[in-house]
Amino acid sequence: MKRSLSLNRHLVQRLGFTAITLMAVATVIPIVATVIYIFAQGLPAISLEFLTDFPHDGMRAGGILPAIIGTLYLTIGTAIFSVPLGIAAAIYLSEYAADTPLTRTIRIAIINLAGIPSVVYGLFGLGLFVLFLKFGTSILAASLTLSIMTLPVIISTAEESLRAVPQAFRTVSISLGGTRWQTIRRIVLKEALPGILTGVILGLERAAGETAPILFTGAAFFLPRLPGSPFDATMALPYHLFVISTQVPEMPIQIQYGTALVLLVFVLTMNLIATVIRSRARAKRQW
Amino acid sequence: MEKSLNWYEFIITRLIKASGYSAILFVALIFFFLVREGIPTFGEVESTSLLNIRWYPIEDRFGILPLITGSIIVTFGATLIAVPFGIGTAIYISEIAPRWVREILKPLVELLGGLPSVVLGFLGILVLSPFLRVFLDLPTGLTAFTGSLLLGGIAVPTVVSVAEDALDAVPRAYREGAWALGATRWQTIWRVTLPAARSGVLTAIMLGVGRAIGETMAVMMVTGNAPVLATQLGSLFSPVRTMTATIAAEMGEVASGSTHYHVLFFIGMVLFLISLGVNIAASSVVFRAKKRAERILS
Amino acid sequence: MVDKIIIEDLSLQYSDGTESLRDVSLKVPEKAVTVLFGPAGGGKSTLLRCLNRLNDLTEVRASAGRILIDGQNVLDPDTDVIALRRKVGMVFARPVVLPMSIRENLTYGLELAGEKHRSKLDEAVERSLKLAALWDEVKDRLEDPAIALSGGQQQRLCLARSLALQPEIILLDEPTSGLDPISTGKVEAALVELKKEFTIILVPHSVQQAARTADYAAFFLQGELVEYSEGKGLFTAPKEKRTEDYVTGRFG
Numbered sequence A: 001m002k003r004s005l006s007l008n009r010h011l012v013q014r015l016g017f018t019a020i021t022l023m024a025v026a027t028v029i030p031i032v033a034t035v036i037y038i039f040a041q042g043l044p045a046i047s048l049e050f051l052t053d054f055p056h057d058g059m060r061a062g063g064i065l066p067a068i069i070g071t072l073y074l075t076i077g078t079a080i081f082s083v084p085l086g087i088a089a090a091i092y093l094s095e096y097a098a099d100t101p102l103t104r105t106i107r108i109a110i111i112n113l114a115g116i117p118s119v120v121y122g123l124f125g126l127g128l129f130v131l132f133l134k135f136g137t138s139i140l141a142a143s144l145t146l147s148i149m150t151l152p153v154i155i156s157t158a159e160e161s162l163r164a165v166p167q168a169f170r171t172v173s174i175s176l177g178g179t180r181w182q183t184i185r186r187i188v189l190k191e192a193l194p195g196i197l198t199g200v201i202l203g204l205e206r207a208a209g210e211t212a213p214i215l216f217t218g219a220a221f222f223l224p225r226l227p228g229s230p231f232d233a234t235m236a237l238p239y240h241l242f243v244i245s246t247q248v249p250e251m252p253i254q255i256q257y258g259t260a261l262v263l264l265v266f267v268l269t270m271n272l273i274a275t276v277i278r279s280r281a282r283a284k285r286q287w
Numbered sequence B: 001m002e003k004s005l006n007w008y009e010f011i012i013t014r015l016i017k018a019s020g021y022s023a024i025l026f027v028a029l030i031f032f033f034l035v036r037e038g039i040p041t042f043g044e045v046e047s048t049s050l051l052n053i054r055w056y057p058i059e060d061r062f063g064i065l066p067l068i069t070g071s072i073i074v075t076f077g078a079t080l081i082a083v084p085f086g087i088g089t090a091i092y093i094s095e096i097a098p099r100w101v102r103e104i105l106k107p108l109v110e111l112l113g114g115l116p117s118v119v120l121g122f123l124g125i126l127v128l129s130p131f132l133r134v135f136l137d138l139p140t141g142l143t144a145f146t147g148s149l150l151l152g153g154i155a156v157p158t159v160v161s162v163a164e165d166a167l168d169a170v171p172r173a174y175r176e177g178a179w180a181l182g183a184t185r186w187q188t189i190w191r192v193t194l195p196a197a198r199s200g201v202l203t204a205i206m207l208g209v210g211r212a213i214g215e216t217m218a219v220m221m222v223t224g225n226a227p228v229l230a231t232q233l234g235s236l237f238s239p240v241r242t243m244t245a246t247i248a249a250e251m252g253e254v255a256s257g258s259t260h261y262h263v264l265f266f267i268g269m270v271l272f273l274i275s276l277g278v279n280i281a282a283s284s285v286v287f288r289a290k291k292r293a294e295r296i297l298s
Numbered sequence C: 001m002v003d004k005i006i007i008e009d010l011s012l013q014y015s016d017g018t019e020s021l022r023d024v025s026l027k028v029p030e031k032a033v034t035v036l037f038g039p040a041g042g043g044k045s046t047l048l049r050c051l052n053r054l055n056d057l058t059e060v061r062a063s064a065g066r067i068l069i070d071g072q073n074v075l076d077p078d079t080d081v082i083a084l085r086r087k088v089g090m091v092f093a094r095p096v097v098l099p100m101s102i103r104e105n106l107t108y109g110l111e112l113a114g115e116k117h118r119s120k121l122d123e124a125v126e127r128s129l130k131l132a133a134l135w136d137e138v139k140d141r142l143e144d145p146a147i148a149l150s151g152g153q154q155q156r157l158c159l160a161r162s163l164a165l166q167p168e169i170i171l172l173d174e175p176t177s178g179l180d181p182i183s184t185g186k187v188e189a190a191l192v193e194l195k196k197e198f199t200i201i202l203v204p205h206s207v208q209q210a211a212r213t214a215d216y217a218a219f220f221l222q223g224e225l226v227e228y229s230e231g232k233g234l235f236t237a238p239k240e241k242r243t244e245d246y247v248t249g250r251f252g
Helices: A002-045 A048-052 A065-096 A101-115 A118-132 A139-164 A167-175 A180-209 A237-246 A253-284 B002-038 B040-044 B047-051 B065-096 B099-114 B117-135 B144-169 B172-180 B185-196 B198-214 B217-222 B233-237 B243-253 B259-297 C044-051 C081-087 C102-112 C118-131 C151-163 C181-194 C207-213 C241-247
Strands: C003-014 C019-029 C033-037 C060-069 C088-091 C169-173 C199-203 C216-221 C224-230
Touching (some): A002 A253, A002 B065, A002 B099, A002 B117, A065 A180, A065 A237, A065 A253, A101 B002, A101 B198, A101 B259, A118 B198, A118 B243, A118 B259, A180 A237, A180 A253, A180 B099, A180 B117, A180 C102, A237 B117, A237 B217, A253 B117, B002 B259, B040 B259, B065 B099, B065 B144, B065 B185, B065 B198, B065 B233, B099 B144, B117 B144, B117 B217, B144 B217, B144 B233, B185 B198, B198 B259, B217 B243, B243 B259, C003 C044, C003 C199, C019 C044, C019 C060, C033 C044, C044 C199, C081 C088, C088 C151, C118 C181, C151 C181, C181 C199
Parallel strands (some): C033 C216, C088 C169
Antiparallel strands (some): C003 C019, C003 C060
């Protein structure tokens, strides 16, 4: 009787583990398949011309250079606003803030910022930056919008990295006559930097791929020239892909896949850089 | 030397504190501008007409009910997919997978979370929707179901990463205690580990739902964009339109300051409040769990 | 013997009101080892942390009393705590080396103070390592990460790190609690040399260590200073019954 009971339990475990494993596989296979498929379909479209030329014939021929440059500009613009602010806010939460109702409100605010739909950010950007502050449809308006959207990601990963630094280091630094800021700058920030960097890159990666926030704040479908100032509108890869796949009749499939591939490579590269930074830092860590 | 250090440090500390408060400022700003442009709706459109079942802006019909049901049905479908697969994958990664598989799987799921939704929507149009049209013998592949599938895939990484963190955080002692009492690993997962991580897993689900509600591009590209009231289960296989897609699709064509413009902002307000609600619910779950833990430990 | 530190009627409490120390009065003579010993929870570590105002980082406040170092009350809010912490060095129970090289660990405190001259820093490195009896063991690998050292070496590095700032007082809070007997012996030997120049307060991790090292001894029990003696009298002929019970191992 005991033997069969034990066999029963182990059978259940076998089945259960198999089911769960299959679920995990079913989740992962589409990811891999998607990436491979886009590479396979898009690679034929990639040529030097595709990457460095302007579009011709209503986007149906030529290259996507302005979209690539535009996404680059937007990513840099987002970084300029969100990175210093985000890291500073994270330092505040990790090193200065006590557990008061005000601090809890700040945390709730951050969680909320993280959950707001991207298209609502687009509306907000339209209302504040484009119309109220009169920046117009511009790289500036789009970058500011994307920055606020990226802020919660940067703040939470940066705070986590700062908190991971052992408290004992701070105590030692203070006991040697260090001020709070000296301690933060020389030890805490220095040790948390790889983690912070990883979070920043992952946040910017998301910003680079977003369409809805830039729809009404900075994206343009076709511009004959590259943007010359932050007040110009710009083309951008995600928006470009969206339009050519849904709104341009007789769009060559090749170009669509090529555009998707370029965007994918942009995002994957950032992901790879972040992963590499994270694993190398973990190996070199002295604590 | 000490003096200048103090002055410099004072400024830096002030800047840091100001940055800390900025999050509250931004939430307030967002809400303020949504309200500023959305409230005029009530002056221009009869409030009750907003709950009509026809969304047809050209004829000044602004019934948002079909949009709401569109969002609900797509989110519901997405949740049905994202929750089992998400939690299952999280359990696999945290409890079952060998070390080397974990090292590959975690970055892979993170990768999925980083894929731009417009790329997924793009593949949805070109690959998924024609396939479903043929496979399920439907008049069109652009349906709520297609949207749910895609959205489920988009929400899965959120569910996996939060749930996996929660499972990981369960102290090893709990599992070892169960094993010492003769439980199999399977039994331990379901009777000990998962219940212990309950609040974190619930948070994962709520955040996944929040992600699904808020998704714009992928849904817009594959759900067919027909603002039709979804009334029965069969509606799952016909085109719908979500609130997010409506804003994205129509904002570019409205005149600034027109009624249509205000109504779109109003929809934005609704979305903001929904996500606020989901987040507050999620935080209160964690808060209550923490209180319970504190009571038990003290 | 001049008294370096005078503690007058000191009472400490946590932010929720529970008391840590009650009415403690103690004189710490200079250039000697004063040992504060007793069972856990006696308030000794808390007292140490007040001496260099590290209690500012925790929720411990002095509700009454003064701590005079060289005649100045360091509990006074106007005190220059930065200067105080350079004057009063501290070694903690677990060796905490900073995530840097051995050399950088030692120069860290000086760099905080603004010292930039390479020669001054090098000189401080050598001087403090010799005082901590670590120089010979590490002089050829100063650029190595400090984490590579053994536990006992790390603790002596922490001692040297405090010494680099040329303090006048050194506080040691159970410095050898995680160390093997040989390393413990090296630390205790270093203290014997160091007390010629510095005022030392030691919280030992065992009564035996207290008996070995004390020039002056104070027995703390549940926040109260029970007995104090010059020399080893507390261990051989204690006056209070509670002291005797603890020293002979009847509780602890």
